[in-house]
Structure formats: C-alpha cells, structure tokens
C-alpha cells in the first residue's frame with residue numbers, strides 16, 4: 001500500500017465501480033460490517049454518506065473504516081465534509097452543488113486529497129471539470145429512491161458527457177444489475193451504486209456480478 005497524491009490519482013484513474021455506503025439504508029451499528037462486505041466485493045472506491053451524522057460521529061466512523069479500505073487500496077471518500085476528510089486523512093471528499101465550493105475545498109485540503117463533484121446537467125459537468133476537481137459524478141441517470149427529488153437525466157447525455165469531460169466521470173442514479181448494460185452501452189465506463197448494492201442479499205457476489213458486467217476483475221486479482 002502506497003500513500004500520496006500520485007498513488008490516489010492512479011487508483012482513481014483505474015476505478016470503475018464506486019460504492020456509496022449511505023447510512024439511510026444501513027444501520028450505523030452495522031456500518032463496519034457492510035464495509036467488510038464491500039471490501040470483499042472489491043469496490044474501487046467507497047464513499048461514506050451519513051446525512052444524519054454530526055461531524056464527531058462522522059469522524060469516529062471514518063477513522064474506523066479507513067484502515068479497512070487502505071489495506072486493500074480502496075479509495076475512501078467522505079461525502080459533504082472536507083474538514084472531516086482532512087481530519088480523518090480520508091482519500092478525498094465528494095461535494096454536491098450546494099456544498100463548499102471546490103476552490104475553497106481545494107485550498108483547505110491541498111493537492112493530497114481527491115475532490116469529486118455531483119453534477120446534474122452537461123453545463124454543471126463542464127463547470128465542475130473546469131474547477132480543481134479530480135472526478136465528476138453525473139446523474140441521476142434513472143429515477144432513484146436515494147435522491148427522490150431529482151429528475152432523471154436519462155441515458156442520452158452519456159456520450160456527450162464522455163466526449164466533453166476529460167476527467168473521470170462516474171454515472172450514478174438508479175443503476176442496478178438489470179439496467180447497467182444500458183448505461184455501459186450508452187458509453188459509460190464508470191458507475192456508482194447505492195441502493196442496489198446495499199440491498200443485495202449477498203454483497204460480495206453482487207459486486208462480482210457487476211465487475212463481470214464491467215469486464216473488470218478488481219485491481220489486484
């Protein structure tokens with residue numbers, strides 16, 4: 001296991017399967033157990049999304065999770081809170097349109113941390129790519145219970161986003177085992193899953209199936 005900005009960016013460049021541990025789907029008491037399953041399933045990136053946690057709770061859980069991921073070179077991203085990413089020495093932070101602006105987060109975090117940004121239109125994706133982001137998330141592609149208030153953008157923008165955005169783009173929103181092939185056929189090569197992943201009866205087996213569909217083996221197998 002190597003640390004440092006270059007290594008993180010190498011791992012990001014290889015990453016295609018991004019899982020989000022959203023604590024609205026998982027009892028926080030079982031969060032570490034879910035992380036173990038996601039590690040076994042070899043997600044490339046794991047984001048901790050804990051909307052109801054205060055920063056102290058988020059920091060505590062982040063510090064527990066971090067070594068489990070670092071050991072397997074799985075990138076660890078904290079949702080919403082650059083200060084918690086900094087304090088926990090996570091690999092990076094994921095910011096939404098309403099979160100801390102990217103330039104401010106970059107000043108706080110420096111170059112050693114990855115910054116990802118959620119985007120919901122081609123314009124937002126281009127704007128985010130012009131900032132000091134490391135990757136972009138684009139969606140929701142399909143309607144999703146995880147972000148019920150957002151209208152799906154559909155599959156049609158995927159080729160345009162791939163063509164225009166020269167940074168890694170992860171497609172997100174309502175993606176599951178049944179529809180991932182449509183997303184890949186539309187031109188995506190990186191996907192994020194939340195509910196389909198966390199609700200799977202056997203998470204490691206589910207991850208294996210998704211990695212097969214993505215035609216990847218996981219970095220070190």
Ligand code: TZP
Pocket residue numbers: 118138139140141143144145146147172173174175192193194195196
């Ligand atoms: N951003 C855009 S869609 C979404 C987020 C966080 C939720 C994706 O969750 P799911 O359950 O995979 O549809």
Ligand code: MG
Pocket residue numbers: 079080094095096097099
């Ligand atoms: Mg956010």
